[in-house]
Amino acid sequence: MRIGIDAMGGDHAPVVEVQGALAARAVLGPGDRIVLIGPEPLLRKHLPAAGGWEEFIELRHASEVVTMNEAPVEALRSKPDSSLSVLTQMHRDGKLDAAVSAGNTGAFVAAAQMHLRRLRGVHRPGIAVVTPTPHGSVTVCDVGANVSCRPLHLHQYGVMASLYASIVCGVANPRVGLLSIGEEDAKGNELVKKARDLLREEKSIRFIGNVEGRDIFSGACDVVVCDGFVGNVVLKLMEGMGMTMLKGFIEDLRAAMPDHLDTVKKAAGRIMARYDFNEYGGAPLLGVGGICIICHGASSAVGIQNAVRVAREFASRRLNASITSMLSGREKVAHA
Amino acid sequence: MRIGIDAMGGDHAPVVEVQGALAARAVLGPGDRIVLIGPEPLLRKHLPAAGGWEEFIELRHASEVVTMNEAPVEALRSKPDSSLSVLTQMHRDGKLDAAVSAGNTGAFVAAAQMHLRRLRGVHRPGIAVVTPTPHGSVTVCDVGANVSCRPLHLHQYGVMASLYASIVCGVANPRVGLLSIGEEDAKGNELVKKARDLLREEKSIRFIGNVEGRDIFSGACDVVVCDGFVGNVVLKLMEGMGMTMLKGFIEDLRAAMPDHLDTVKKAAGRIMARYDFNEYGGAPLLGVGGICIICHGASSAVGIQNAVRVAREFASRRLNASITSMLSGREKVAHA
Numbered sequence: 001m002r003i004g005i006d007a008m009g010g011d012h013a014p015v016v017e018v019q020g021a022l023a024a025r026a027v028l029g030p031g032d033r034i035v036l037i038g039p040e041p042l043l044r045k046h047l048p049a050a051g052g053w054e055e056f057i058e059l060r061h062a063s064e065v066v067t068m069n070e071a072p073v074e075a076l077r078s079k080p081d082s083s084l085s086v087l088t089q090m091h092r093d094g095k096l097d098a099a100v101s102a103g104n105t106g107a108f109v110a111a112a113q114m115h116l117r118r119l120r121g122v123h124r125p126g127i128a129v130v131t132p133t134p135h136g137s138v139t140v141c142d143v144g145a146n147v148s149c150r151p152l153h154l155h156q157y158g159v160m161a162s163l164y165a166s167i168v169c170g171v172a173n174p175r176v177g178l179l180s181i182g183e184e185d186a187k188g189n190e191l192v193k194k195a196r197d198l199l200r201e202e203k204s205i206r207f208i209g210n211v212e213g214r215d216i217f218s219g220a221c222d223v224v225v226c227d228g229f230v231g232n233v234v235l236k237l238m239e240g241m242g243m244t245m246l247k248g249f250i251e252d253l254r255a256a257m258p259d260h261l262d263t264v265k266k267a268a269g270r271i272m273a274r275y276d277f278n279e280y281g282g283a284p285l286l287g288v289g290g291i292c293i294i295c296h297g298a299s300s301a302v303g304i305q306n307a308v309r310v311a312r313e314f315a316s317r318r319l320n321a322s323i324t325s326m327l328s329g330r331e332k333v334a335h336a
Numbered sequence: 337m338r339i340g341i342d343a344m345g346g347d348h349a350p351v352v353e354v355q356g357a358l359a360a361r362a363v364l365g366p367g368d369r370i371v372l373i374g375p376e377p378l379l380r381k382h383l384p385a386a387g388g389w390e391e392f393i394e395l396r397h398a399s400e401v402v403t404m405n406e407a408p409v410e411a412l413r414s415k416p417d418s419s420l421s422v423l424t425q426m427h428r429d430g431k432l433d434a435a436v437s438a439g440n441t442g443a444f445v446a447a448a449q450m451h452l453r454r455l456r457g458v459h460r461p462g463i464a465v466v467t468p469t470p471h472g473s474v475t476v477c478d479v480g481a482n483v484s485c486r487p488l489h490l491h492q493y494g495v496m497a498s499l500y501a502s503i504v505c506g507v508a509n510p511r512v513g514l515l516s517i518g519e520e521d522a523k524g525n526e527l528v529k530k531a532r533d534l535l536r537e538e539k540s541i542r543f544i545g546n547v548e549g550r551d552i553f554s555g556a557c558d559v560v561v562c563d564g565f566v567g568n569v570v571l572k573l574m575e576g577m578g579m580t581m582l583k584g585f586i587e588d589l590r591a592a593m594p595d596h597l598d599t600v601k602k603a604a605g606r607i608m609a610r611y612d613f614n615e616y617g618g619a620p621l622l623g624v625g626g627i628c629i630i631c632h633g634a635s636s637a638v639g640i641q642n643a644v645r646v647a648r649e650f651a652s653r654r655l656n657a658s659i660t661s662m663l664s665g666r667e668k669v670a671h672a
Binding site for chain 1: 470480483484515571
């Protein structure tokens with residue numbers, strides 16, 4: 001298996017990408033290779049001078065870089081030799097089995113749609129994030145690929161994220177909830193009300209109806225379906241709130257038990273790790289004709305390493321074939 | 337001042353409502369009175385037999401109850417003598433200066449619009465929740481009154497919540513952010529993009545542009561504007577995530593330092609109180625011709641007591657006059 005990494009993507013590129021590629025050796029199978037894409041002289045500067053890395057890492061030169069705040073489509077058009085464009089084009093040409101980037105998410109989604117196309121039957125790709133909770137992981141989809149959802153899109157996110165949760169994450173018969181503002185059918189906006197009807201008719205998934213914001217952490221469901229605007233707000237809120245609350249608690253405890261700073265620090269470290277996005281290694285873009293793993297812009301080398309692990313799991317379970325067989329030939333609901 | 341409480345509203349009605357009314361004595365001014373509304377025999381049963389409460393509490397009989405999951409408008413129509421209907425009608429008739437309920441939020445909003453009407457110039461009322469953060473309180477509006485927002489509604493939430501934050505919460509020149517999925521102008525859905533243009537032109541507020549989910553806790557802004565669907569998801573997510581994370585951390589620490597359970601418990605209690613909705617006492621419904629304070633369904637007596645405090649502050653600062661003077665006669669933006 002050959003896994004490509006956009007070496008120029010994240011906030012700390014190419015340092016963490018190169019370190020992540022080196023660390024990825026631990027999660028590669030025999031014969032697997034990493035392809036690092038970016039300005040070759042720069043990448044060589046960050047790779048060990050003593051060598052050894054050539055055994056599992058290849059370099060592919062790309063001279064340009066899409067930055068974080070560029071408008072996606074314009075950036076891809078004006079920079080045909082960007083590391084991100086080269087990544088998805090190599091994947092399209094069969095030179096890679098999966099693509100990993102911590103760069104501009106919008107540009108990655110656009111490049112994936114442009115070069116890899118959507119899977120047959122899929123109307124809009126969605127980003128699925130696996131969120132740790134005390135009751136197990138919860139897969140939230142979409143968290144930002146599609147901010148103008150139609151009911152059909154939410155229906156397809158339910159199907160695709162349910163397949164991901166069961167096939168890749170190993171959750172048996174995942175419970176799928178639709179994110180709304182109350183359990184009752186009457187609650188929600190027009191989009192959610194129409195999507196609920198479609199999801200309820202969908203026999204291939206275990207749809208449990210509406211869930212609320214608090215249910216992401218209550219153990220009520222394994223998959224949460226929402227539009228990309230709401231999902232992105234939720235994702236960033238969880239990140240910001242988690243860090244803020246933990247910091248407050250730790251400060252409180254440090255003041256209360258100055259003799260036990262070490263224990264407090266260790267407990268804090270454990271819970272931080274439990275909620276650390278790096279442990280989960282990146283979010284798959286579901287519904288495109290390839291395997292694209294989107295990493296947090298602030299990913300560490302561990303985050304990149306884990307994204308490679310996620311990419312391998314995604315590829316080895318043949319998820320895309322399952323999505324296509326489930327969603328193609330379903331034109332009867334396409335009007336929704 | 338006379339403050340009415342729907343004694344049959346919350347999950348633990350009328351117990352916490354009666355206890356909250358008794359506790360509210362501590363926050364009342366000289367001559368202020370509480371009017372408890374509900375089935376009088378039941379209320380008397382929960383009031384101290386020894387008396388004394390008559391000095392500041394009056395009872396107003398109402399024979400019916402709107403339950404939590406009833407459809408709002410239908411419930412109000414079929415139950416004209418519900419405690420909630422009587423509450424808002426008494427307020428309309430000038431027999432109350434403010435109304436407090438922990439009951440069915442949708443029904444409270446509907447009853448307020450039906451009996452108190454909207455303030456001149458206001459197109460849709462919005463619920464404002466004051467959220468504690470380490471950087472001070474943040475006012476989020478709307479959190480559930482209006483799930484089908486137009487850009488003009490978000491614009492008005494910005495103006496009303498900014499006035500609330502400054503006049504009632506005492507935040508000088510509050511920074512108003514529009515909840516979106518990135519700071520850049522290009523980020524967001526159509527609603528947010530159009531609302532941003534209106535907010536940017538609004539000279540009466542200090543609009544700082546888009547904010548993200550994480551910014552609610554980052555200290556970036558004092559007011560967050562969003563539609564009622566997103567705001568309600570955010571509100572319930574904060575509630576569920578806060579409790580879940582704290583519980584996890586406390587369990588971890590208990591296991592790590594069994595000799596210091598007391599200290600851990602005390603620190604946990606302090607931080608729980610910091611994030612406890614009861615401390616904030618209820619969310620004002622902004623934009624109606626009266627003062628309606630919406631309490632969490634699971635409010636404690638302290639929550640009801642604090643809602644009375646919030647109602648008094650709202651009434652004494654003449655916020656509604658400020659909202660009207662700011663928003664009436666602004667028909668030029670009414671098309672948005």
